[in-house]
Amino acid sequence: xxxxxxxxxxxxxxxxxxxxxxxxxxxxxxxxxxxxxxxxxxxxxxxxxxxxxxxxxxxxxxxxxxxxxxxxxxxxxxxxxxxxxxxxxxxxxxxxxxxxxxxxxxxxxxxxxxxxxxxxxxxxxxxxxxxxxxxxxxxxxxxxxxxxxxxxxxxxx
Amino acid sequence: xxxxxxxxxxxxxxxxxxxxxxxxxxxxxxxxxxxxxxxxxxxxxxxxxxxxxxxxxxxxxxxxxxxxxxxxxxxxxxxxxxxxxxxxxxxxxxxxxxxxxxxxxxxxxxxxxxxxxxxxxxxxxxxxxxxxxxxxxxxxxxxxxxxxxxxxxxxxxxxxxxxxxxxxxxxxxxxx
Amino acid sequence: xxxxxxxxxxxxxxxxxxxxxxxxxxxxxxxxxxxxxxxxxxxxxxxxxxxxxxxxxxxxxxxxxxxxxxxxxxxxxxxxxxxxxxxxxxxxxxxxxxxxxxxxxxxxxxxxxxxxxxxxxxxxxxxx
Numbered sequence: 516x517x518x519x520x521x522x523x524x525x526x527x528x529x530x531x532x533x534x535x536x537x538x539x540x541x542x543x544x545x546x547x548x549x550x551x552x553x554x555x556x557x558x559x560x561x562x563x564x565x566x567x568x569x570x571x572x573x574x575x576x577x578x579x580x581x582x583x584x585x586x587x588x589x590x591x592x593x594x595x596x597x598x599x600x601x602x603x604x605x606x607x608x609x610x611x612x613x614x615x616x617x618x619x620x621x622x623x624x625x626x627x628x629x630x631x632x633x634x635x636x637x638x639x640x641x642x643x644x645x646x647x648x649x650x651x652x653x654x655x656x657x658x659x660x661x662x663x664x665x666x667x668x669x670x671x672x
Numbered sequence: 673x674x675x676x677x678x679x680x681x682x683x684x685x686x687x688x689x690x691x692x693x694x695x696x697x698x699x700x701x702x703x704x705x706x707x708x709x710x711x712x713x714x715x716x717x718x719x720x721x722x723x724x725x726x727x728x729x730x731x732x733x734x735x736x737x738x739x740x741x742x743x744x745x746x747x748x749x750x751x752x753x754x755x756x757x758x759x760x761x762x763x764x765x766x767x768x769x770x771x772x773x774x775x776x777x778x779x780x781x782x783x784x785x786x787x788x789x790x791x792x793x794x795x796x797x798x799x800x801x802x803x804x805x806x807x808x809x810x811x812x813x814x815x816x817x818x819x820x821x822x823x824x825x826x827x828x829x830x831x832x833x834x835x836x837x838x839x840x841x842x843x844x845x846x847x848x
Numbered sequence: 849x850x851x852x853x854x855x856x857x858x859x860x861x862x863x864x865x866x867x868x869x870x871x872x873x874x875x876x877x878x879x880x881x882x883x884x885x886x887x888x889x890x891x892x893x894x895x896x897x898x899x900x901x902x903x904x905x906x907x908x909x910x911x912x913x914x915x916x917x918x919x920x921x922x923x924x925x926x927x928x929x930x931x932x933x934x935x936x937x938x939x940x941x942x943x944x945x946x947x948x949x950x951x952x953x954x955x956x957x958x959x960x961x962x963x964x965x966x967x968x969x970x971x972x973x974x975x976x
Contacts, residue, residue: 550808552913555816557935588835596832599825616772618818629807636808636817639824646828647939650835654946657842662957680877684870691866700858702907709906709927795929803914811912811928816935827936834943841950 531573538566546644550633556640560647567652576659588653595645602638711779711790714744719787726750726760726780735780735789744791745769747778758782861902868895882955882962886948893941897934904930 546559571579602619610621619635620628699706707713715738722732729750739747745768753759762778769775775797779790798815806814816824856863872895875888904927910918912928952962959967 549813550810552810553812553911555810555813555935557939592832592835596828599828603821603825614772629805632805632818633807636806636814639817639821640813643824643828646832650831653835654838657838658946658949658953660842677878680874683877684874687873688866688870691862695859695862698859698862699903701861701902702905702909704906704908704924706906708904708929795927798928799912799914799925803916809914811914811925812931812935815928815932820932823936827939831939831943834946837947838950841947841954 527573531569535566535570538569539563542566542644542648546640547637549640550637556643557647559640560644561651563644563648564651564655567648568655571655571659576656580656583652583656585653585656588649588656591649592646592653595642595647595649598642598645599639602635602642606635707793709793709795711792714742714778714789714791716786716788719782719785722787723782727752731762738789745777748774753779756781861905862899865895865899865902868892868898871895880963880965882952882964883949885964886945886952889948890941890945893937897937901930901934904928 542559542562544559545554545562546556549555549559567579567583570582602622603617605622606617606619609623610617613621618632620631622631622635624631624634699708704710717734717738722734725732731747731750736747739745745764747762748765748768749763751761751763753761758781760780761776762780763774764771764777765774766772769777777792779792781788781790798811798819802811802814803809806818808814808818869892872888872890872892875891876885879885879888906924906926909924909926912925912931914925955967956962959970961967961970
């Protein structure tokens with residue numbers, strides 16, 4: 516974003532370098548503590564995406580693309596949705612002839628029934644967080660990219 | 673654009689008038705007796721000897737016939753409510769309404785000379801039984817990821833589709 | 849007169865939501881710039897979320913997080929059902945805004961302008 520003007524701001528770069536790891540740590544806290552306090556998958560995913568947007572705004576768009584390439588965003592978003600649908604399919608398979616309703620309690624993750632339900636819910640929230648984070652970052656990259664001028668005609672952006 | 677602005681203002685005036693027309697039916701702000709969180713009234717019936725029958729734990733025949741002709745599920749057990757005076761909780765049996773155990777469904781209150789029959793709101797079951805069934809304290813999280821997890825799967829698909837469509841639309845401008 | 853004043857003050861949250869809704873609707877209908885229309889759509893959606901969540905408020909109720917000691921003390925909880933439904937709706941609003949903005953970028957590259965009346969004129973004249 517600052518590559519054509521050629522000026523850098525030292526204060527913004529230093530503050531961003533310090534703050535970005537703590538923002539990412541806070542987003543992981545919000546995702547996993549969604550069961551005990553306010554939070555959950557969507558909220559934590561958006562906060563993580565916001566940390567990537569802060570990196571792009573403080574530094575170059577090219578540097579940001581090098582740290583978060585397009586293949587990473589596609590792989591992360593697909594694997595989040597795959598995890599969610601996989602947990603659902605497992606719960607269908609395990610409770611096939613036992614009960615007439617579906618819940619995560621029949622997956623043998625731990626010993627008791629309620630503990631299985633809580634753990635299944637945590638895995639589902641992690642899947643949602645992955646998808647939302649990758650998609651928010653990918654949308655921002657696509658909207659902020661400036662097109663190259665073609666045939667010596669200026670593109671109004 | 674003058675014509676469009678004027679017609680937009682007229683449409684907005686009409687919609688404002690429509691809101692004033694339905695204003696009196698909305699519940700007050702923060703009302704603890706609103707029907708969305710407590711109960712809604714179904715009907716009321718006369719209480720000749722139904723009250724003694726309810727006190728003993730027997731469901732009166734008039735109640736069963738009135739519920740059946742309106743199409744509500746059949747009651748099975750009566751218990752007196754400890755929190756309110758002159759109130760009885762009525763349960764419905766197992767597998768009557770796709771539940772696994774018997775559930776608290778109706779609420780009867782005696783007022784004056786009549787018995788008012790209410791039906792419990794939908795969220796009462798979430799508030800009372802959620803922690804014991806799922807082991808998660810947050811009501812919104814177990815509402816999203818356990819009782820309504822199918823809707824959240826569709827939701828994640830929506831945001832995935834939005835991201836993919838943005839990539840497809842803006843692909844021709846050169847890749848980074 | 850006093851009864852009328854109390855009636856208006858007792859349900860003031862609906863007034864705020866409906867006024868925001870009407871502002872957003874006016875921006876969608878009567879503005880010329882395409883980006884301003886999308887921002888009006890966003891204002892409209894936010895007003896709908898406020899209206900729906902304020903339907904489920906309870907006076908003196910705490911946040912909907914259950915714990916055993918609070919049940920024994922007899923706390924009153926806010927209705928959690930509107931919160932669950934509006935979380936889904938917020939994500940739909942974000943997705944709609946993202947796709948709409950990318951469509952506006954493509955239209956700008958095609959026609960060179962984002963005013964609606966100029967785009968309609970360019971479509972009407974015979975020629976590419």
